[in-house]
Amino acid sequence: MKDFRLFDITDFVLDEDFIRWVHEKKEEDETFWNNWLRQHPGKHLVIAEARRILESLKTAESPIPDHVVTYEVDRLMQTIRDQHEPTRLTARRRHIWRYAAAAAIAIILTVAGVKYIPFSGKPSTFKVSYASLTAERRLIEKVNTSNTPVHLSLPDGSSIELAPQSRISYAKNFDSVGTRDIYLSGEAFFDVARMPNRPFRVFANNIVTKVLGTSFSIRSFEADTTIQVIVRTGKVSVFTYNENPGKTAADAVSNPDEVILAPNQRLVYEKAAQKFQKVLLENPVMTLSAEADRNMVYDEAPIDKVFDAIAKAYDITIVYDTELLQHCTVTADLRHEPFYRKLDLVCRAIGASYEVIDGQVVIQAGGCD
């Protein structure tokens, strides 16, 4: 129970009961507050001030004519009736349609849920190009002028699948210095040999992708407005690189703004806005062996076990309230289902929904009894 005696002006202004009295002037509220004021005559001034503040904040609200609302309601009814399928076909057709809707939602949410990681410091108008990165450096260059991807081997044992119209270059002593640096223009898939004390770095325009041993692809054509990095295995770190006179590429070692990218995540860097955006792939692939999938049959299994298994299989973080969902169980056969379908089935079983935010899946649910 609230003790209004302890309230100051601000407390009153923010109190729902007080607001209702001032706004709606209901009789029961009038009675309550008049009685209260009679019992606490010293509070008249505080109440009057709080009322005045609330009244000052009145809004000019234009009413919506009834016929407009009616027209809009009719329009909605028309739309949803048009969407109805003929009765006989329902079972199967509805099923597919709902699945399509779920997939569409997943994609839209991927866009809606993105979080931008703004860069601290002055945004630089510097455009780092392949030419400026490689100028005045004695480098070995490989160019793919054909129409098919070309397979290349690097001195350190790493391999590269170089897309058409793409080029890479690297120093002669590539594998004997502190970092293994590659300069890229275009698109390439990298399968990096593991060398824990020699980070492998790819410079693609303004961004640097740093890995220890993993496979990933980068798309960075000069003409594109974005640079994209996709991770297949392992984890990579990506950060921006602004060319600085007197500073060599080797100086760009650490960066507080780096973004860690996990498998099944795609990083999109908008060149113009200089912003990173992390999204999940539209159809994530399993990072564990197929055996993990074969075990995904559940009978009254606790929800954390199910989410853990999915998260591990795809190396995708699933965020949920463990306490809230502790009594939820799932009975489902998730084998051979794609990632989003699995999520969809589990969520439906526990009456939950999910959003993809910043490359992670966030479960929203009310809990189970």
Added chain:
Amino acid sequence: MKEGLSQQEVSWLQQLQQNSEQALAMLMRHYYADLFNYAARFARDESVIKDCIQEVFISLWQRRETAGTILSLRYYLLRAVKNKVLKALYYNDRKTGLDYFRGDYDFFHEFSIERIIIEKQISEENAEKLKRTLEQLTKRQKEVIYLKFYQHLDHGQIAELMSVSRQSVYNLLHETIQKLRSLWHTAFITR
């Protein structure tokens, strides 16, 4: 019963889960003005607003089976409308697009000072002061005030809807109240 849902809303949602078009129609009728007025604070174009509200109710209908997961209908609808409208406004605009994720969008909000002048008979001088004070509020302060005093959302919902912390919601409200307190304190008129 879930917190934040009235008896009426719970019943509409239950009917909705049972495929009642009637419940959907009643829901739209009930919330239309509030949703329209909120959307009108981001967008000037009425047809954009109306289309966005249509889409919000169409998706509510499409996900009616999971309507039971909605904890607050008002919050759900306001958030959906805001997202739709902002996306419609900014999505195709490469220059300013996507800035709205960082809270950088317009919020057109007018206070009805004329009404308070008539109702409370305050002096022209004080009315002028009040007007200036309210005009100086930031877009985000106006949005918080609107969501708190007109849509009656709680601080947690306001924070989520505006992608800020609960503390910032409180701070934004507090600053506004402080400004008005000092204004009325110096020019207090007894009735």
